[in-house]
Amino acid sequence: MLIKPQISDIRTIGFYLGKLIIGIGICMAVPLIFAFVAGEFNPALDFLISIFACIAIGQFLSIICYTEKDLSWLQGMVVVSFAWLVAAILGAIPLYLSGHWKSFLDACFDAMSGFATTGLVLVQDLDHLSLSCNLWRHFIMFLGGQGIVVIALTFLVRGTAGAFRMYAGEAREEKVLPNIINTARFIWLVSFVYLIIGTLALTVAGRIEGLGWGSSFFQGVCLFIAAFDTGGFTPHAQNIVYYHSAILEAITICIMVLGSMNFNLHYILWTRPRKEIFRNIETVVFFCSLAILFFIAALSLMNNFVYSDTMGLFRRGFYQLISAHTGTGYATINPLQLNKWPQLSLVMAIIAMAVGGGVCSTTGAIKTLRIGVILKAIITDIKRLMLPEKAVVVEKFHHIKERFLEDKLIKAAAMITLSYLGLYLLGALAGMAYGHPFLQSLFESTSAAANVGLSCGITNVAMPNGLKLIYIFQMWTGRLEFMSVFVFIGFIISMIRGK
Amino acid sequence: MMFIKNQPSKIIFVLCFLLAIFGLWMTASHAEIVSVEDLIRYPSLYNREKVEIQGEVVGDIMRRGEYSWINIQDGEYAIGVWVLASLTKDIKFSGSYSAKGAIVSIVGTFNRNCPIHGSDFDIHAESLVIKSNGKFLDRPISDKKIQLILYLGALALCLSLLSALRKKRKA
Numbered sequence: 132m133l134i135k136p137q138i139s140d141i142r143t144i145g146f147y148l149g150k151l152i153i154g155i156g157i158c159m160a161v162p163l164i165f166a167f168v169a170g171e172f173n174p175a176l177d178f179l180i181s182i183f184a185c186i187a188i189g190q191f192l193s194i195i196c197y198t199e200k201d202l203s204w205l206q207g208m209v210v211v212s213f214a215w216l217v218a219a220i221l222g223a224i225p226l227y228l229s230g231h232w233k234s235f236l237d238a239c240f241d242a243m244s245g246f247a248t249t250g251l252v253l254v255q256d257l258d259h260l261s262l263s264c265n266l267w268r269h270f271i272m273f274l275g276g277q278g279i280v281v282i283a284l285t286f287l288v289r290g291t292a293g294a295f296r297m298y299a300g301e302a303r304e305e306k307v308l309p310n311i312i313n314t315a316r317f318i319w320l321v322s323f324v325y326l327i328i329g330t331l332a333l334t335v336a337g338r339i340e341g342l343g344w345g346s347s348f349f350q351g352v353c354l355f356i357a358a359f360d361t362g363g364f365t366p367h368a369q370n371i372v373y374y375h376s377a378i379l380e381a382i383t384i385c386i387m388v389l390g391s392m393n394f395n396l397h398y399i400l401w402t403r404p405r406k407e408i409f410r411n412i413e414t415v416v417f418f419c420s421l422a423i424l425f426f427i428a429a430l431s432l433m434n435n436f437v438y439s440d441t442m443g444l445f446r447r448g449f450y451q452l453i454s455a456h457t458g459t460g461y462a463t464i465n466p467l468q469l470n471k472w473p474q475l476s477l478v479m480a481i482i483a484m485a486v487g488g489g490v491c492s493t494t495g496a497i498k499t500l501r502i503g504v505i506l507k508a509i510i511t512d513i514k515r516l517m518l519p520e521k522a523v524v525v526e527k528f529h530h531i532k533e534r535f536l537e538d539k540l541i542k543a544a545a546m547i548t549l550s551y552l553g554l555y556l557l558g559a560l561a562g563m564a565y566g567h568p569f570l571q572s573l574f575e576s577t578s579a580a581a582n583v584g585l586s587c588g589i590t591n592v593a594m595p596n597g598l599k600l601i602y603i604f605q606m607w608t609g610r611l612e613f614m615s616v617f618v619f620i621g622f623i624i625s626m627i628r629g630k
Numbered sequence: 631m632m633f634i635k636n637q638p639s640k641i642i643f644v645l646c647f648l649l650a651i652f653g654l655w656m657t658a659s660h661a662e663i664v665s666v667e668d669l670i671r672y673p674s675l676y677n678r679e680k681v682e683i684q685g686e687v688v689g690d691i692m693r694r695g696e697y698s699w700i701n702i703q704d705g706e707y708a709i710g711v712w713v714l715a716s717l718t719k720d721i722k723f724s725g726s727y728s729a730k731g732a733i734v735s736i737v738g739t740f741n742r743n744c745p746i747h748g749s750d751f752d753i754h755a756e757s758l759v760i761k762s763n764g765k766f767l768d769r770p771i772s773d774k775k776i777q778l779i780l781y782l783g784a785l786a787l788c789l790s791l792l793s794a795l796r797k798k799r800k801a
Binding site: 171172173176177179180183184186187190191193194197228255258259260261262340341342343346367368369372373374375377437438439440442443444445446447464465467468 | 670671673688689690691692693694698699701703706707708710712725726727743745747748749750751752767769771772775776778779782783785786789790792793796
């Protein structure tokens with residue numbers, strides 16, 4: 132029997148949602164100030180409208196839903212999943228007002244793509260978009276990559292049990308530090324340190340490659356944010372191709388890899404000996420899978436004379452593959468060129484996207500830890516079959532510390548993996564229903580659900596609204612890793628059908 | 631007339647030679663005008679061929695020694711052009727939020743996988759002609775937006791005051 136949620140549940144959810152909405156409004160002050168500094172007065176008005184709308188809605192919710200109660204698990208999950216939808220809608224307001232998006236749905240698509248750090252775009256004439264709006268596109272990637280709730284935990288919510296429930300709802304099951312607020316702050320510290328180093332490197336590289344100081348600094352910030360948060364937006368329509376620069380490509384590869392690493396691993400690397408990187412199951416799976424996938428993709432690309440020289444193979448083949456594996460979506464080739472890749476290479480890119488990076492990072496997808504656990508479980512089962520019946524097989528794996536391979540862990544990993552595979556398939560079927568070939572549909576669907584952002588041409592303005600909505604759902608569900616979305620859907624159903 | 635009657639083979643040879651020169655000149659100077667979209671969709675058709683494209687210069691002009699990279703947008707698509715830096719010195723505007731970039735016509739060799747630039751998809755320009763100079767874009771401020779800001783701002787202020795009063799009363 133479904134139990135109808137009580138008014139107090141809805142009030143608590145509304146109250147915390149209101150706070151998060153105010154937080155989103157406050158964040159818009161960054162592009163607003165930038166717009167005034169850059170002399171972009173029209174976009175500044177767009178941001179003022181959006182800020183006031185956020186504050187009005189947020190305050191309205193805080194007033195009518197005022198409560199002093201803490202969040203329960205259910206409420207925390209619903210707040211998080213609902214907050215991401217609301218963030219995409221409110222974050223889309225300045226984008227839509229800029230006139231570069233054909234419809235509000237298109238602007239919502241790009242906002243969700245930004246918050247979920249996907250990188251698929253429906254923007255038109257990006258090269259003429261204002262700098263402040265471009266900064267907002269990248270800034271929402273930063274907010275989404277860090278986690279909208281992480282921001283609220285750091286600045287708005289006091290250290291409560293409810294805070295952890297929201298944190299967990301945002302698909303971050305690991306705490307770096309014992310205190311959840313300190314964990315959130317550590318995530319910010321890591322991001323800011325890399326932001327300074329990465330932006331500096333990209334700015335200098337941009338300057339060497341012929342950009343002006345101002346332009347190279349602005350684009351350096353944008354590129355860093357989108358690479359570290361494994362997002363994939365760029366300030367120009369041609370993506371990374373625009374720069375025609377091997378140095379920038381090399382730097383973005385390093386940033387993408389750093390962004391796909393578990394924040395826990397960053398903490399270890401900052402505080403303890405670095406040999407952890409060679410022992411951790413996540414890094415081992417990541418680099419092994421990358422090597423195997425690239426080897427096969429490279430053979431296929433060379434055999435089909437797509438790229439015949441080593442430089443081309445690395446700058447076009449390897450770059451696309453590592454971008455797919457880290458879930459970034461930066462591209463050094465046009466989507467229509469990617470569409471012409473041999474099928475085997477496309478399949479390798481799909482697998483790379485489907486696997487993704489580390490847990491507790493900014494990537495989406497199944498994630499290397501779960502793949503590692505499942506592979507270990509399969510090996511253990513084979514060992515069990517080969518040994519005498521009475522033999523006891525105890526398997527361990529190394530992830531920050533030595534851990535036992537428990538059934539509970541295997542079950543959880545298998546469940547999430549299956550959910551992801553189902554989500555990839557759902558989008559692929561939808562793509563096929565709209566008349567696209569299977570492989571291309573699967574590619575685009577995996578890219579959306581795994582929050583990658585590489586496209587083989589299906590995602591465009593002319594795409595049917597139904598497919599846009601499905602991709603939005605995939606980006607949202609994929610980013611939150613199902614549980615809070617399932618709880619949210621259950622909550623809605625129980626509101627309608629509960630007794 | 632005497633010359634024509636006496637040496638017909640020489641005249642035929644001269645005519646053939648002139649025709650050949652004319653043919654070579656035609657192929658050298660008149661490259662096919664193609665859209666950037668066609669280059670991306672059917673790269674094999676134009677690979678290593680001389681092509682002509684027309685479009686707007688967008689973004690930065692990136693100087694690399696004697697050459698520069700410029701990006702040319704033609705409709706939805708854009709392509710990188712590797713061009714002598716001296717040819718770009720007359721480009722006053724490139725496409726951005728504040729400006730409409732110069733419209734240029736470029737003749738050059740299209741490369742599906744450029745052997746010099748790590749398999750880049752580019753055009754190595756031989757000539758660049760500025761068709762129009764581009765201009766600053768005037769973006770007037772909308773009165774409707776200002777009205778909306780005033781209404782929403784007043785609403786947000788009222789609600790914030792109400793919320794603050796409520797907090798004070800609770801405290």
